[in-house]
Amino acid sequence: MNSNYDLAWLRYDKVSADGAGREQSLALQQLQGYLSNIVMADGVSSQVFRTAIQELTKGIGSLTGEQPSLSHTVEADRFLAVGTLEDTGNLGHLPLLNDSLEAAEAARLGEEGYVIREVAREGKDYIVIAGRTEKGLLYGVFHFLRLLQTGQASEALDLVEAPKYQLRMVNQWDNMDGSIERGYAGQSVFYQDNKIVSDLTRVRQYARMLASVGINGIAINNVNVHEVETKLITPELLPDVARVADVFRDYGIRLYLSVNFAAPLELGGTSTADPLEPVVQEWWKERAADIYRYIADFGGFLVKADSENRPGPFTYGRDHADGANMLAEALEPYGGLVLWRCFVYDCHQDWRDRKTDRARAAYDHFKPLDGRFKDNVILQIKNGPMDFQVREPVSPLFGAMKQTNQMLEFQITQEYTGQQRHVCYLIPQWKEVLEFDTLCQGEGSKVKDIVAGQVHPYKYSGITAVSSIGDDYNWTGHYLAQSNLYGYGRLLWNPELSAEEIAEEWTNMTFGDDQAVVNTILDILMESWPTYENYTSPLGVGWMVVPHYHYGPDVDGYEYSKWGTYHFADRDGIGVDRTQATGTGYSAQYVGANAALYDSLETCPDELLLFFHHVPYTHVLKSGKTVIQHIYDTHFAGVEQVEQWIVRWDALEKDKLDQQRYTHVKERLLEQLESAKHWRDVINTYFYRKSGIQDQHNRVIY
Ligand code: GCU
Secondary structure, three states: OOOOOOOHHHOOOOOOOOOOOHHHHHHHHHHHHHHOEEEEOOOOOOHHHHHHHHHHHHHHHHHHOOOOEEEOOOOOOEEEEEEEOOOOOEEOOEEOOHHHOOHHHHHHOOOOOEEEEEEEEOOEEEEEEEEOOHHHHHHHHHHHHHHHHOOOOOOOOEEEEOOOOOEEEEEOOEOOOOOEOOOOOOOOOOEEOOEEOOOOHHHHHHHHHHHHOOOOEEEOOOOOOOHHHHHHHOOOOHHHHHHHHHHHHHOOOEEEEEEOOOHHHHOOOOOOOOOOOHHHHHHHHHHHHHHHHHOOOOOEEEEOOOOOOOOOHHHHOOOHHHHHHHHHHHHHHHOOEEEEEOOOOOOOOOOOOOOOOHHHHHHHHHHHHOOOOOOOEEEEEEOOOOOOOOOOOOOOOOOOOOOOOEEEEEEOOOOOOOOOOOOOOOHHHHHHHHHOEOOEOEOOOEHHHHOOOOOOOOOOOEEEEEOOOOOOOOOOOOHHHHHHHHHHHHHHHOOOOOHHHHHHHHHHHHHOOOHHHHHHHHHHHHHHHHHHHHHOOOOOOOOOEOOOOOOOEOOOOOOOOOOOOOOOOOOOEEOOOOOOOOOOOHHHHOOHHHHHHHHOOOOOOHHHHHHHOOEEOOOEOOOOOEHHHHHHHHHHHHHHHHHHHHHHHHHOOHHHOOHHHHHHHHHHHHHHHHHHHHHHHHHHHHHHHHHOOOOOOOOOOO
16 A cells, blocks of 8 residues: 555645735734644543544644643633633633523534634633534534635634534445555555555545545445455454544544445355344344444444345345344444345346337435335435436435435546546535435425435434545555545535535645636536536436446446446437336426426426437427537537647646646646547537438538
């Protein structure tokens, strides 16, 4: 494993008084008096508290070049006062924390919120950073440091923050041999040679990065649980798993494991994995007892069952509620959760079979089970009904189950969106998903509120995502792909933040505040998702990728396959008819006006047209263009956009950026350009040959 790493957005580069970092420098100058003295309440000693203090001292030390002093008493007239609301913490005769908050504000904080506020009392002037709990304090510290880094702290400090979501998780798809399923940034930082690595330095650094954006849970192994990983829940491997849990605990993050539904059978304990067999139930209870002996705050199990050839309850004629509840019962005495994935579909479909529609599968399987799951089960649902395509509709399963906890699964790793060789900033895509109004309880039943448990009163809910990191020096393969990991965390804390705000924050923290650099990176990020969509598969149809690798174009790669992923292009037209009258009826899984919107050719939004309808190439879109002309135009435009980025990147003064990052991004942009051209020419040529229709502008098509 590569043990060298970049500090990503936690660089805390020293701010100089002139040139780069001017805004930060002004903010720092104004706060200088406060920053040199940190005063903390007495008697608090939890590890998370210590982490918070370490982060604060380290961050300030690095940004200002001066180590702050730490004390329990007030000596200076200006200082930073840190602690938790639970500390009755008095600093000498100065009321510290409780008194600086109104009761209503204190209530709003919840378990993980914090307040950052300037207070003037009895001739002292101080900035309070306080959480209700130590975790809240840690998040408050990271927020404060972010304000310093991005030069925003010069405005009067007065904020109260709490996260929108209860579970804010990442899923590692890491295997113990060190490989990462759909990993595009090197090998695992967790495993090597079928063991958990002995040196957890990089894992600790990753925990810092995650905590700095508010992540509070992590499942550390691939959802496809192979032979060796099946043993992670046994006493043979639990001591090592516990070491990893210790690292994450220091940063307020709970550890979860993906489990193999057939584990009792495969580990030789039982002759079946039938969830209704007492011997199987007992086996899982014993495993739970083992796990909690090693990891008292273990989060729970993540389960991919009856999905893509993984074992599950169907083998025994049982359903998903039977399977999930059996595991939930084993974890229940300890407060553990079962995160049960809904990515269940027929992956052995006959392509000749036009009735079966993969998009329907999750809803058809799970909706009828509403009310059957125990309350420590959460259904984990991918954002779309297919599989993390550049464009697909929102899964109609969100909100469709009133009595079953739900959480949303995004994919940070760019499996279908350029594999971290292309820039594709995904926050705008995720925001569209979160803002989607399902109408399940009438208008205003948005996905963002459903998975916060605010539409139906779910006991547990939240958001998770497949992580994008590996042991590459820069963590994410493409330097600019760090923005997706960063932005993911920020969005989960506060989904009201705009994609631009998040991108700007990340860019400032990572690249300083040189205006030309910041503007160039910001523009590239903000244009990147539409650009990627432009030169890849059009109008929501998806899937025109090289099978299995999912990088580069292969229009018919999946067309005659078993995966349920078709576009049905012929000489007359293209698209999947998912309407009620003539198609698969998928559109009817949406509620009311949404079902009607998608079902009708007249109202279906252009960007999803081919997901819902099969149309002739000459069909006229709302944009006024025909489908075929749209395909040609977007594919030319996508490539031109990447060419523009390269011109802008070349125009940057090289000393405004370190050479390593400058060159790295340039190389990736060049690769993106080549790949985009390939996409353009393959797609345009394919559809020109199929349709025989000329490009109106007579550009080169082969
Ligand atoms: C996709 C991906 C697989 C992954 C699966 C899942 O199909 O290509 O590698 O295992 O999703 O989410 O389980």
